Amino acid sequence: MSLQRTPPSGTLISGSDSGSVSTPNLSTYGSDEIFANINVRKRKQRPEEQDYKTDLLNFKSDIMKFLEDFGKTQNENLSRIRDEILEIKSEVKTVKTAVQNLTQKFEQINTEIENIKSNNTKTEDKVKHIENELQQMKQNQNVTCFSLNPPPLMQENLILELKDRNERETYYCCGYK
Incomplete structure (x- = not known):
C-alpha cells in the first residue's frame, strides 16, 4: 500500500480557490483513516540505551x-600549606637571627676569655715577680738582721773589744807608758 501524499481532489480547504491542496486537510478525515494509511517506522531503540545514557550522565555529573x-x-590544602610555609619561613628567619646573635655573643665571650687568660698569665707573672722580690727582701733582711743583731758570742766579743780599747785609751792618755 502506498501512502497517498495529496488529498483527493474533492476536498478543499475553506477559502482556497484552487482545486488541489499541497497539504492534506487532516480535519476532514477521521482519526482512524489517517493513521490507517500512514506507516510510521520508528528507529529501533533499545530500552537499555536510554538507561546507559542516563547512567553515563549521572556518572559524568558525579565525576565532575x-x-x-x-x-x-x-x-x-594548598592554602593551608602556603600559610604554614610562611610561618615556617618567619620562624626560620627568627632562628637565623637568634643564631647570629648567639654566634656574636659566643665570639665576644671567647675574646673575653682570651683576654682573661692573658691577664691571668700577666698577673701570675707579676705575682711570681713580687714573690721573688719578697723572697730576696727576706734574705736581705736576714743578712742585715744578722749583721745588726749578731749572735750572742759576737756581741760578747764586741763588748770585750770595746772595753779593751777604752782601757788602752785611758792608759795612753793618762800617761802610763
Missing part, C-alpha cells in the same frame, strides 16, 4: 562533582 570537590579541597 568529585573533581570540583577535590579541586576545592586541594586549593584549601
